[in-house]
Amino acid sequence: MNLIQSTILTSLPSGRKKTPSGWTSFNAPCCVHNGESADKRKRGGIMTTADGTLSYHCFNCGYKASYVIGRRLSAKLRQLMSWLGIADDTIRKLAIEAMRHEESDTKFERKKFVTFKKKDLPKGTEKLEVWLEKYVNKQLTDAQYKKIDSILNYLRSRGIEPSWYDFMYSTDFKFDFDKRLIIPFYWRGDIVGCTGRIFEQTDKAKYFTDVQPGYVFNMDVQDWTRKFVLVTEGPFDAITVSGVSILGSEINDIQRELIEGLNRKVIVVPDRDQPGQKLIDQAIEFGWSVAFPKWHDSVADVADAVLKYGRLFTIQSILKTAESSKLKIDLNRKIYG
Numbered sequence: 001m002n003l004i005q006s007t008i009l010t011s012l013p014s015g016r017k018k019t020p021s022g023w024t025s026f027n028a029p030c031c032v033h034n035g036e037s038a039d040k041r042k043r044g045g046i047m048t049t050a051d052g053t054l055s056y057h058c059f060n061c062g063y064k065a066s067y068v069i070g071r072r073l074s075a076k077l078r079q080l081m082s083w084l085g086i087a088d089d090t091i092r093k094l095a096i097e098a099m100r101h102e103e104s105d106t107k108f109e110r111k112k113f114v115t116f117k118k119k120d121l122p123k124g125t126e127k128l129e130v131w132l133e134k135y136v137n138k139q140l141t142d143a144q145y146k147k148i149d150s151i152l153n154y155l156r157s158r159g160i161e162p163s164w165y166d167f168m169y170s171t172d173f174k175f176d177f178d179k180r181l182i183i184p185f186y187w188r189g190d191i192v193g194c195t196g197r198i199f200e201q202t203d204k205a206k207y208f209t210d211v212q213p214g215y216v217f218n219m220d221v222q223d224w225t226r227k228f229v230l231v232t233e234g235p236f237d238a239i240t241v242s243g244v245s246i247l248g249s250e251i252n253d254i255q256r257e258l259i260e261g262l263n264r265k266v267i268v269v270p271d272r273d274q275p276g277q278k279l280i281d282q283a284i285e286f287g288w289s290v291a292f293p294k295w296h297d298s299v300a301d302v303a304d305a306v307l308k309y310g311r312l313f314t315i316q317s318i319l320k321t322a323e324s325s326k327l328k329i330d331l332n333r334k335i336y337g
Contacts, residue, residue, distance in 0.1 A: 029083035055213030122172035154199035159307035214254025237302035249275035
């Protein structure tokens with residue numbers, strides 16, 4: 001454990017606890033500074049890894065910050081340290097410590113630290129294609145037939161073909177996975193997490209997600225002949241246009257490094273809502289392009305566009321409206337206001 005990790009961990013408030021997924025959860029200090037009420041449900045989470053990485057995510061107000069050896073302390077991490085009560089003098093010393101690592105490191109060497117642990121999927125999980133084979137061969141129970149019918153109806157309603165991704169389904173009742181379509185998260189061929197999307201009418205949360213800090217969805221299937229990468233917020237968005245997803249509306253340092261490591265033009269396609277403004281701000285900061293396709297007002301995101309216009313037209317409209325100039329981005333972003 002490095003000095004930056006240990007300083008932050010020892011400054012966490014009392015009552016913190018370790019979760020099964022490796023996060024240390026505690027009452028988030030950021031919420032009251034971001035227009036939310038004080039967190040009393042331990043919605044703040046920090047994860048540290050042996051390679052020196054630290055990631056913070058507030059599951060209430062959405063504040064994110066991270067540190068990777070070889071990079072400077074970001075303004076967001078320094079702010080988090082201040083909210084945790086770490087003295088300004090200590091923060092300055094840690095910033096110098098981070099710069100020392102930066103000078104002795106290289107971008108190539110830093111990349112080797114980006115790794116994700118293998119994860120088990122829920123019990124009874126099988127690929128959707130296996131379930132469909134059993135469906136055709138009449139090897140399912142009546143209840144299972146209804147579940148698979150519901151999955152197919154849900155995908156059809158989103159304009160998504162079952163063959164577009166390695167979808168899965170589980171009969172596990174835990175976290176209501178028997179009512180969720182599973183999207184496994186792959187990293188270099190290994191499953192490192194997943195998200196489950198409710199496909200039936202229910203009062204349960206739409207998504208249950210097990211994701212590791214810094215993960216970028218759909219990296220494994222990127223077409224290396226493409227000269228661009230489309231960065232979206234949600235996994236279904238990424239699936240429909242063969243892009244990548246940051247699984248949210250804000251990019252952390254690890255995600256940025258992975259995406260830029262593809263060595264191609266980066267085009268961000270934010271959702272057409274207020275949180276999408278954060279993504280636009282970061283795209284400007286990183287020197288990435290932002291697309292402003294002229295879609296109908298009823299279209300909220302990339303997946304909606306594919307449903308309405310089709311994959312080819314949607315991708316073409318993204319490429320044609322991608323802007324890299326800060327001035328042009330600021331002129332166009334008003335449609336997201």
